[in-house]
Amino acid sequence: MNSRSAHHNRRGAVLVIVIWAVAIAAALAAGLQVVSFRQASMGNQVIARLQARWAARAGVETMIAIMEYHTENPDPEDAMALISELEDNSYGELETGTWDIRHTLARVELAGPLDEHSKANINLLGQVQLMNIRDVGMDTAQAIVDWRDSNTEPGLLGAEASFYQGRGKSYAPRNKDFRSSAEVELVAGVMPESFRGEDWNLNSRLDANEDDGEFTWPEDNEDGALDAGWSDLLTASSRTSPLAISGQPRLNLKAQETDTKILMERVPMSEPQATALLAYARSPNARLEQLMVAPLSTLSTGQGQSGAQGSQGSQGGASAGRTGRSSGGASRRGGSVQQQSPNNLDPATVGTVLNECTIEEFTQPKAGKLNINTTTEEVLRDVFDLNPRLASAIIQRRDAKSAGLTSLAAIMDIPGMTPEVLSPLSRVLDVQSFVFTIPCKGRSFMGGAEHEMVVTVDRSTLPAQILMYREP
Numbered sequence: 076m077n078s079r080s081a082h083h084n085r086r087g088a089v090l091v092i093v094i095w096a097v098a099i100a101a102a103l104a105a106g107l108q109v110v111s112f113r114q115a116s117m118g119n120q121v122i123a124r125l126q127a128r129w130a131a132r133a134g135v136e137t138m139i140a141i142m143e144y145h146t147e148n149p150d151p152e153d154a155m156a157l158i159s160e161l162e163d164n165s166y167g168e169l170e171t172g173t174w175d176i177r178h179t180l181a182r183v184e185l186a187g188p189l190d191e192h193s194k195a196n197i198n199l200l201g202q203v204q205l206m207n208i209r210d211v212g213m214d215t216a217q218a219i220v221d222w223r224d225s226n227t228e229p230g231l232l233g234a235e236a237s238f239y240q241g242r243g244k245s246y247a248p249r250n251k252d253f254r255s256s257a258e259v260e261l262v263a264g265v266m267p268e269s270f271r272g273e274d275w276n277l278n279s280r281l282d283a284n285e286d287d288g289e290f291t292w293p294e295d296n297e298d299g300a301l302d303a304g305w306s307d308l309l310t311a312s313s314r315t316s317p318l319a320i321s322g323q324p325r326l327n328l329k330a331q332e333t334d335t336k337i338l339m340e341r342v343p344m345s346e347p348q349a350t351a352l353l354a355y356a357r358s359p360n361a362r363l364e365q366l367m368v369a370p371l372s373t374l375s376t377g378q379g380q381s382g383a384q385g386s387q388g389s390q391g392g393a394s395a396g397r398t399g400r401s402s403g404g405a406s407r408r409g410g411s412v413q414q415q416s417p418n419n420l421d422p423a424t425v426g427t428v429l430n431e432c433t434i435e436e437f438t439q440p441k442a443g444k445l446n447i448n449t450t451t452e453e454v455l456r457d458v459f460d461l462n463p464r465l466a467s468a469i470i471q472r473r474d475a476k477s478a479g480l481t482s483l484a485a486i487m488d489i490p491g492m493t494p495e496v497l498s499p500l501s502r503v504l505d506v507q508s509f510v511f512t513i514p515c516k517g518r519s520f521m522g523g524a525e526h527e528m529v530v531t532v533d534r535s536t537l538p539a540q541i542l543m544y545r546e547p
C-alpha cells in the first residue's frame with residue numbers, strides 16, 4: 076500500500092466528514108432558523124398583546140386624570156364640562172397603539188365612558204318602580220327589595236334567606252344595598268337573559284357575538300344595536316358625594332354651627348328666608364327636595380310634612396318613592412310653585428340650595444342619584460313612569476342647553492310638572508355624576524392585537540377610587 080493512496084483515502088474521508096458536517100450544520104441551522112422564527116413571531120404576538128394592554132391602560136388612566144381634574148376644578152356653570160372632555164379624549168394614539176372608549180345607552184352608541192348616574196340606582200327603587208320595568212313581575216320586584224332591605228321577613232311573594240337555602244343555593248340575600256349589577260342576577264326570579272339582554276359580557280358595548288343572531292351565544296336580534304335588557308335602565312354603582320357643585324363640602328343645615336350668616340354666604344338669600352330654611356331643615360322628616368314641590372313658608376311652619384314622609388326607598392317600603400302624593404299645601408298655577416310670601420325661595424335659589432346643602436352628615440357614600448343631564452327618556456318613562464310627553468320635554472329642555480342643566484330649578488316650570496310628578500322624581504334627580512364605567516379597548520399597531528378593560532371609577536373624592544376592574 077503506498078502512502079500516497081493512504082493519504083488520498085484519508086483526505087477523501089476528511090472530505091466526506093466535512094461534507095457531512097456541513098450538511099448536518101446546515102440542517103441544524105435551518106432547524107434553528109425555524110425555531111427562532113417561531114420564537115420571534117411568538118415574541119411579536121406577546122409584544123403586540125402587551126402593547127394593546129398598555130394602550131387600554133393609557134386610555135383608562137387618561138379618563139381617570141380628567142375626572143380627578145374636574146373634581147378639583149369644578150365648573151358650576153357647565154354641567155357638561157366633564158362629560159365633554161371625557162368624550163373628546165375617548166380615542167387616543169400612542170407610538171405603539173390606540174385606545175378607544177365608547178358605550179351604548181338606550182341603543183345609541185356614544186363616545187366616552189358610561190355615566191352610571193344615567194341609570195336608576197336599583198337601591199333607590201321601591202317595588203312599584205321596579206314593576207314599571209318591562210317583564211319585572213311582583214315576585215321579582217319583592218325579591219329584589221327583600222335582598223337589600225335590612226329585615227329578614229320576606230314580602231308576600233318575596234324571598235329571604237330560607238327561600239335560597241330551600242333551593243340549595245350557597246348564598247343568601249345581603250340585606251344591604253346591592254354592590255354591583257352582577258349581584259342582581261343572584262336574586263330569585265332574575266334571569267341573566269332579562270337583565271343583560273344582548274350585552275352578555277356586560278361591557279355596555281355591542282360585541283360581534285351580540286349581533287350575529289343565533290350563530291353564537293347569546294341570542295340577539297342582529298339589528299346592529301345593543302338591546303341591553305334591564306341593565307340599560309338599572310345600576311348599582313352610582314354613588315353620592317360629600318362635595319357640592321362648587322367643589323366645597325356640602326353645607327349641613329342640621330349642624331349646630333350652621334347659622335343664618337353661614338347659610339347666606341353660601342346661598343344668597345334674605346335673613347328671614349335663611350331663618351325659615353334652617354327651621355325647616357331641623358324639623359323631623361325634613362327633606363330639602365320638598366322645596367321643589369312646596370313653598371318654604373308652608374314647610375317651615377310644619378304644614379308641609381305630610382309629603383315628606385318615607386325614606387328614599389332604600390329600606391324597601393312597598394311604594395317607596397311614591398309616597399309624596401300630597402303636595403304639602405303647595406298651590407301651583409301653570410306648573411310652578413306659587414311663592415307669595417317674602418320668605419319663600421325663588422326656583423333658582425331652591426336649585427342652589429339643593430346643589431350646595433345637605434341635612435345629613437356624610438359618613439359613607441350612598442346609592443347615587445340620576446343625572447338629568449345624561450339620563451335617557453327610557454329611564455324616566457320605563458322606571459319612573461313619567462308620561463312620554465313629559466319625559467321627552469325634560470330631555471328636550473336639557474338638550475337645548477350645551478352646558479346642560481346646572482340645577483333642578485330648570486325643570487320645575489316644565490308644563491305638566493305637577494307636585495305629584497315632581498315629588499318622587501325630586502328624591503332621585505341630580506345634576507352631577509361621580510361614578511363612571513370605562514369600557515376601553517386597546518389596539519396594537521402590530522397585527523391589530525386587542526385588549527379590553529372595563530373599569531368603574533368613583534371620582535367623588537380624591538384620589539379617584541376604582542370600584543371595579545375587569546378584563547372581559
Ligand SMILES: [Ca+2]
Pocket residue numbers: 220221222223224225226227228235248250
Ligand atoms: Ca332582607
Ligand SMILES: [Ca+2]
Pocket residue numbers: 273274275276277278279280281282285
Ligand atoms: Ca357586550
Ligand SMILES: [Ca+2]
Pocket residue numbers: 284285286287288289290291292293294295
Ligand atoms: Ca349571538
Ligand SMILES: [Ca+2]
Pocket residue numbers: 273295296297298299300301302
Ligand atoms: Ca340588537
